Amino acid sequence: xxxxxxxxxxxAEELFYNRGITAVGVDLIAEHSGVTKRTxxxxxxxxxxxxxxxxxxxxxxxxxxxxAAVDASDTPAEAVTAPFEALRTWSGxxxxxxxxxxxxxxxxxxxxxxYRIAANQKLWLLxxxxxxxxxxxxxHPATLATQLLVLHEGAVAMQPLSLDSLPESTALARALVxxxxxxxH
Amino acid sequence: xxxxxxxxxxxAEELFYNRGITAVGVDLIAEHSGVTKRTxxxxxxxxxxxxxxxxxxxxxxxxxxxxAAVDASDTPAEAVTAPFEALRTWSGxxxxxxxxxxxxxxxxxxxxxxYRIAANQKLWLLxxxxxxxxxxxxxHPATLATQLLVLHEGAVAMQPLSLDSLPESTALARALVxxxxxxxH
DNA sequence: TCGCAGGTATACTGATCTGTGAACATCTCT
DNA sequence: AGAGATGTTCACAGATCAGTATACCTGCGA
Numbered sequence: 001x002x003x004x005x006x007x008x009x010x011x012a013e014e015l016f017y018n019r020g021i022t023a024v025g026v027d028l029i030a031e032h033s034g035v036t037k038r039t040x041x042x043x044x045x046x047x048x049x050x051x052x053x054x055x056x057x058x059x060x061x062x063x064x065x066x067x068a069a070v071d072a073s074d075t076p077a078e079a080v081t082a083p084f085e086a087l088r089t090w091s092g093x094x095x096x097x098x099x100x101x102x103x104x105x106x107x108x109x110x111x112x113x114x115y116r117i118a119a120n121q122k123l124w125l126l127x128x129x130x131x132x133x134x135x136x137x138x139x140h141p142a143t144l145a146t147q148l149l150v151l152h153e154g155a156v157a158m159q160p161l162s163l164d165s166l167p168e169s170t171a172l173a174r175a176l177v178x179x180x181x182x183x184x185h
Numbered sequence: 186x187x188x189x190x191x192x193x194x195x196x197a198e199e200l201f202y203n204r205g206i207t208a209v210g211v212d213l214i215a216e217h218s219g220v221t222k223r224t225x226x227x228x229x230x231x232x233x234x235x236x237x238x239x240x241x242x243x244x245x246x247x248x249x250x251x252x253a254a255v256d257a258s259d260t261p262a263e264a265v266t267a268p269f270e271a272l273r274t275w276s277g278x279x280x281x282x283x284x285x286x287x288x289x290x291x292x293x294x295x296x297x298x299x300y301r302i303a304a305n306q307k308l309w310l311l312x313x314x315x316x317x318x319x320x321x322x323x324x325h326p327a328t329l330a331t332q333l334l335v336l337h338e339g340a341v342a343m344q345p346l347s348l349d350s351l352p353e354s355t356a357l358a359r360a361l362v363x364x365x366x367x368x369x370h
Numbered sequence: 371t372c373g374c375a376g377g378t379a380t381a382c383t384g385a386t387c388t389g390t391g392a393a394c395a396t397c398t399c400t
Numbered sequence: 401a402g403a404g405a406t407g408t409t410c411a412c413a414g415a416t417c418a419g420t421a422t423a424c425c426t427g428c429g430a
Contacts, residue, residue: 022207026389035408038390038391106208122348157339160289165332212417222418223380227377375427385417390413
């Protein structure tokens, strides 16, 4: 991607995430990125593809952060809840909920180029939870992974209301992993 | 509200929820409700106030459903997770996630007449969880209520991806209530 | 019978929307 | 020197947006 392309995506990310996709026009994005509308269309072809590029970039950044958190874990059991650690730092600069859930709310058409990206982001996290649970030797990895995903997404969704539920969610997630790895009582 | 007003809100609800608020114009709503745009503006004054009316109506329907589920519970412990029962029937006809979270994604301005309605809907549920937890004699009602809210909202948020996480969420919620009401082991 | 509330019909404003056309500038690589 | 990629400037098309103006119709209650 060209330097102008990167500036466009950066401006689009800020505007789309904070003001909504439909509410932000391409003229505004071009202005914020110091670029002509012509360049924007030469680079991305349409607003829909720019939306897809916005979500793709965000997805990559998020996955890198999660992978780093997983790699930094001391034990396999800690690794299972590493995405909650990633979310803790991520939340510092992203307080408007999940960009992918928000995007799906505005783009109900499954044939939209951004739809698959948003949907895959959640399926990827679900798969990651399951793999990490298997590695940690949890007893019901599929069920645990679903519960962890729900906890995770719920915590993200509550961000805009400024009632910080991440500590409670993280604590519960850790307790679930402990209960799944320790012998039954 | 006049009969025409009710038809307008009904059409607005269907369109706003399924296609997004910003993406739906007032002309389309007027057409779907078999009403003139003039009538729409005579009744609601502006699109913003129509959005507020849409969310208010939906909030009332949801609260009624939850209250009915609470009242139908056999024990105080069951009542704590009654909103999850309400969500089970609600999900049958609402598979596009939470209308209030989706609205907040599109309306970041706190001074928007619909903002407070959407935010209060979540705070109401959090308070309800807490009160029900206290009534059931749970040990840490505030923490439990937060965890139940996160589980609940996470389950709603995962609806659009058609991976049905409601059973796992409900099961976990019930287990949390049991653990909070039974003696420690 | 009068008045009024609720509603219809239609045309309109001014702004904003996505997207395109055409000509020109700048840079790098060959 | 030449070619191709990148980007600029500016005008423009056609549609849609929220909201308003004006005039008319209808049923009902005082």
